[in-house]
Ligand SMILES: Nc1ncnc2c1ncn2[C@@H]1O[C@H](COP(=O)(O)OP(=O)(O)OP(=O)(O)O)[C@@H](O)[C@H]1O
């Protein structure tokens with residue numbers, strides 16, 4: 510599911526004459542959000558983009574195999590428009606309201622075809638579609654242009670939450686894919702914790718990735734959201750779903766939680782299917798799964814596995830999250846991906862751990878990204894989060 514409207518109050522049915530700035534002001538007036546000057550100025554920028562985009566519909570809706578389509582591939586759909594409408598890249602520290610603002614914008618955007626997707630999910634889908642293209646025996650033809658055609662046909666506005674590049678396989682595709690999307694007039698809005706210039710920094714193969722950064726900066730204005738605080742930490746309704754330490758009492762607590770969440774359903778092993786592979790789940794009951802940290806993060810699972818877990822189960826019980834040292838960088842990276850997927854799909858998490866979220870990964874590769882994870886783990890304990898419906 511792509512269309513994910515941010516909590517707490519917004520409905521996706523926004524009248525066409527109400528823009529993101531008006532929506533932001535409405536949330537402040539109703540007391541759902543507190544006023545923040547940096548957010549207000551970001552909302553103004555999004556409003557300006559919203560105005561430019563009204564009714565934007567470049568003529569990309571031609572059949573896959575039409576002659577015109579092939580012709581258009583060489584000649585951008587509408588050069589003037591695609592080069593004048595710049596998207597927006599909202600970047601900032603965790604919990605500053607980037608996703609909230611982008612979701613207000615997305616809900617208000619008055620374009621016929623729009624899509625909001627988590628960047629991880631988008632990359633998963635991209636690899637899947639490229640794989641399918643190759644399987645379909647297209648005799649070595651390039652999958653990127655037809656993929657861009659299909660994406661542009663689905664959505665002329667693409668909103669990406671949590672834009673980040675950690676994977677060389679993603680890095681190698683992105684430049685050409687985005688160039689082709691921009692040529693087709695697609696406008697991109699993204700949120701990220703990383704400035705474009707810092708994407709994929711320090712990773713092998715970065716030189717080949719640099720042209721993508723230029724393409725991104727050519728088509729998106731970068732806006733740093735320097736809001737007052739991490740609003741996730743402002744919540745006062747934090748409950749007891751994170752149990753420290755992971756001792757005998759925690760084990761009893763987690764077992765009780767597992768039973769209650771699954772409403773006493775029988776515990777059985779099950780298997781999830783992820784891109785042609787099988788992911789065994791040893792303990793599942795009534796929409797709830799129980800895993801140890803070891804099972805989920807000490808093995809070579811990836812974003813696709815975590816996404817499958819997050820869409821399949823409405824609650825996860827997680828045993829024995831340890832304190833991670835710099836030597837556990839892979840476990841830390843997987844745990845970050847796991848929590849991103851669970852959070853994005855509003856999966857309820859009950860866990861036992863050796864430390865509170867802020868103390869889990871104090872230093873090491875990716876400790877910066879872990880700040881978001883800690884912030885999320887705190888929000889995931891709140892009554893407000895626990896009351897949200899699961900998004901499959
Ligand atoms: N001005 C505000 N007043 C009250 N709550 C807010 C405000 N801004 C954001 N929030 C809430 O704080 C939480 C974090 O906001 P959001 O998810 O948009 O942050 P983010 O910048 O996208 O963080 P991350 O980088 O971790 O993705 C959300 O539950 C959001 O509704």
Ligand SMILES: [Mg+2]
Pocket residue numbers: 607608609670671700
């Ligand atoms: Mg966000």
